[in-house]
Amino acid sequence: MDLTLTPEMARFRDEVRAFLQAHRSEYDAGQPKDVLAWQRLLIDNGYAARTIPKAYGGYGAEPDILKSRIITEEFIRADAPRGIANQGVSMLVPTLLEVGSEEQKKQWIGPTLRGEVIWCQGYSEPGAGSDLASLQTKAIEAGDDFLISGQKIWTSTAHQADMIFCLVRTEPDAPKHEGISYILFPMTTPGIEVRPLTTMTGHAEFNEVFFTDVRVPKANVVGGRGRGWFVANTTLKHERGMLGDPNATEARLNALIELMKTETVGGERIIDNPLFRDRLMQLQARVFAMKFNGMRLLTAAQTGEGAGLAGLVVKLQGCELNHQIAALAIDALGELGILYHDGPHLRARGNWQRNYMFDLGLIIGGGTAQIQKNIISERGLGMPREPSPAKA
């Protein structure tokens, strides 16, 4: 174990600090004033899309896990926004890098990174949630095109999206995991209807999406026809990592500590209440454990060793932890924690309340807690799979 910084790394840390200092006026409390301009600035300086080749619109640096960690730490310390991390950037881009054609990479990665193209992820269907491979949306051959019909659900940001990466069944007679293709198409294609679904947060974060004979060129398939299950799993791996990101959790814990130090009830600071303080300390230990677990994962990636269980538990633990942090914030706020809509007594623009509700969704999305436990016990502990039901 050696966590000391070489002089080169110490210099790099100073560089990141100087950058954030110089651009302090371009963001506020974790929010960039101009999202697209900020994103361009980050890419140009290598603080976003760092290791993505220049040819595809990235910064083109050699992968260096330590530098990435230094960037993350300094951005958290400065409460600076990390740049765009939507589903396109976090999931589609790494997928294209791994399995996309040269043309697909050239066409989509750059604009996606710069935030010019917004994507949505069309996986889940009303009858295919956890059992995703049973999806029914069908793609019928029509010359060089497919005609796509069916329904997707829970599609985040479909109402804002320019494009969709979508799972469709191209081989109806193949076994369920082998008949799926991963395909890209514009949300403006005729035959697509998006209906917002309002969630408990009061916002329409996701949608139902209906397809009726949507014409999409066969060339838009990523990673080969019938290989969609494999391609989607590549994406899901990235989604799980993103959903349990301990750095984001640490930033939230820091905000909670600030809240508890500044809020008072009956003249007493919340942090001075031993019960609340004890809950805070319990969560802090968990946040540290996840943070250091993340450092183990970085090292494992660096040395090419498998991360094993340490990697499999991230989504389950990380999402639960986020929810508990929000829950403590609500309890600490007490009656103020039940306010939600704008008003003189609302704190942090209602972010804690929104997190408390929305984080519940993240425990479900990207593979539910139960599905994560199946993965941990089967792949991590080598326990038997559920016997499949006898064929009727």
Place this chain on the structure above:
Amino acid sequence: MRFALSEDQKMLQASVGKAIADLAPLDRVRRYAEGKETIAADIWAGLSDLGLPGLMIPEAHGGLGLGLLEAAVAAEALGGAVAPTPFLGSAVLAPLALTLGGTPEQQARWLPKLASGEATAGVCIAEAVAGARDGAGVVAKDGRLEGFCLFGLDAQDADLLVVADRDGKLWLAERPAETAVMSSIDETRRLSEVIFAGTPAEPLASNEALTRLRDAAWVVLAAEMLGAGQTMLEKAVAYAKERKQFGRVIGSFQAVKHLCAEMAAELEPARALVWYAAYAFDHAPEEASLMAAHAKAHLSEIGRFVARTSTEVHGGIGMTDLLGLHYWFKRLGQNRQLLGGPEKVREYAARVQGLAA
């Protein structure tokens, strides 16, 4: 940056694990716990071949001169076997006290003997760290100790004692008037009541020594809990793959798999926390106390969860004496309370960050 055990550390872990499995298999642990054997000196002697007693003792005094991270790695292996050894008191805390606060003469007199395993040392700091119970406490007058300490670690049969007095000052005492075993739920680690009646003692010089001792003790107790918890998880998984009910192994039932997954999900990140706490003790002094406190409290919490859950996975047999699973359950229970339960330790974690008065 490399956040992983080094090859040497992995080798230490494996060799301690292997040695302790040979020296203290469950039936040996059982005989000791049942009082059928009062001394486990042969186990300690066996571990001396690996240099374990001198792990943290400087090479100049015959030890290996390693750090707390290595001690934590060893403690994890020892906790995994619920082995009766004086590791915490004799190999970690007393050597630390001597290296931090001992005079050259005291060091030369004791460290080589402790390193070879020829002498053992006990530590009485419970009152100074976690508060006095039942009127316990020691006062020093004219180089002599009066009073008594509770929950002495490895103090029984020890040749040397490190004792904190009522003011938190540390003393070296050679021959206590009397030590009495405090029978506890976990008889694999005996705790002692140590009574002083004009016992000659020499003061240790360092004022920080007690803080360092406490931090080291918290990390080592946490590492033991990690090892004990890991064993309980492994035993549960192995049992679930064998035991059949309803015509299939119980490990194929999702309810059982999920219990095991939850144990693993708690233990895995906790491993990183223990490593970091030990690393901070050795290399990042400004974080050492906070991380030690968090490691101790967090491992106490998840240790209790794993102890309960593994027992539940075993069904009725987990409750019996037959498998001996309860020895791990009890070690986890003991470590949770020793030198401060989780609430107490978390209050301290808040204090070192300036979040509590």
